[in-house]
Amino acid sequence: MIKDFLKKLLFSIKPLSYLARYSYNSYLSKKRVKNQFHDFYKLSMDERFDLKWSNRILCLDDNTSNTGFDRHYIYHPAWAARVLVKITPEKHIDVSSTLSFASTISAFINVEFYDFRPANIKLSNLVSKAADLTNLPFENGTISSLSCMHVVEHVGLGRYGDPIDPYGDIKAINELKRVLSYDGNLLFVVPVGKPVIYFNAHRVYSYEQIISYFSDLELVEFALIPENENDGGLNYHANAEDVAMQEYGCGCFWFRKK
CATH class of the missing domain: 1.20.5 (Single alpha-helices involved in coiled-coils or other helix-helix interfaces)
Structure with missing residues (x-):
């Protein structure tokens, strides 16, 4: 008692x-x-x-003694911009990634930005339109440079007004693969670690899950953003075991369609 x-x-x-x-x-x-x-x-x-x-x-x-920042949302656009410098596309299509990414790279690349909730943004070299990631408005194999970063983990959870669908993420991934052209590049980013759904917010995927979903594409590059800042920023030498140790890491995948 x-x-x-x-x-x-x-x-x-x-x-x-x-x-x-x-x-x-x-x-x-x-x-x-x-x-x-x-x-x-x-x-x-x-x-x-x-x-x-x-x-x-x-x-x-x-x-504060140091400038704080969101590790996911600072590092993953920085990673993607570095990839685009290597690819040097004439035009880039981005689907629903953080708007700051599309607006920044439009300074040196023609960009079309598509979102379930279109952004009323006006900049040179940037076009903003509405699109449903599970039903993209493009013909098969027509996009050579494509990104969808920190997006797919939300699809189907209702957070952004989209329909509830447990397999919304798989439908979205299949759409990205469908519209990607032969020899086209896809920059894909999701939270990684132990697989779990935090309902209404996001999913967390294992490394093996993402590789299996994109098994018909070639993995050109993988970078892990560890959740712990003491483990570094962009870790280009990470493997599946490193990902499995994360609760909420960030996986950056550069795929190419062969």
């Missing part, structure tokens, strides 16, 4: 203790910024700006 009571008490105190620490740290951060404002105000000698404490927007989480 006493043991159970103490256990319940511990569980009830722990969240409160965390909340107290968070509130105290937040108080100290706000106090620090207010002191900085007063110092800044005293040093300000010109009238270029309207400077009032009432105009403050407190950014309390940015005073």
Whole structure:
């Protein structure tokens, strides 16, 4: 009885203790910024700006020793851009990858971007249109340079308003293979590690699963983005065993249709 009571008490105190620490740290951060404002105000000698404490927007989480970033979404477009430099296509088709990738590479490549939810973006060398990844609007074997990165793991889970379909990812993969031309290049990225579905969010695939889904294509290059930053950035020498050790790694696959 006493043991159970103490256990319940511990569980009830722990969240409160965390909340107290968070509130105290937040108080100290706000106090620090207010002191900085007063110092800044005293040093300000010109009238270029309207400077009032009432105009403050407190950014309390940015005073860090290092610049943080999303490892998946910084490294995988960087990997893909390096591949495109090797391929040097006249035109590139991207299906639903992060929009920043299509917009950036459009500076030096003609890009067509397709998404289930089309983006209203206007840039030179960039065309944005609507498309369903499970039913792409292209003829068989007509695309020589194609990318679909950090996308297929979502298909069929309803997150983006798409229909619920347990095999939506397989349908999407088959569509990518269908439209890819002979000797065409496909840049494909998904979360990798121990296979699991986090419903409504995404799937995580094993290395073996992806290789089997694309068994009729040639794997030109594989790079692993490990979940732990201490294991490096883009690991070009990773194998299936390295992938199996991940919970939420990022697998970058460069396939070619032969």
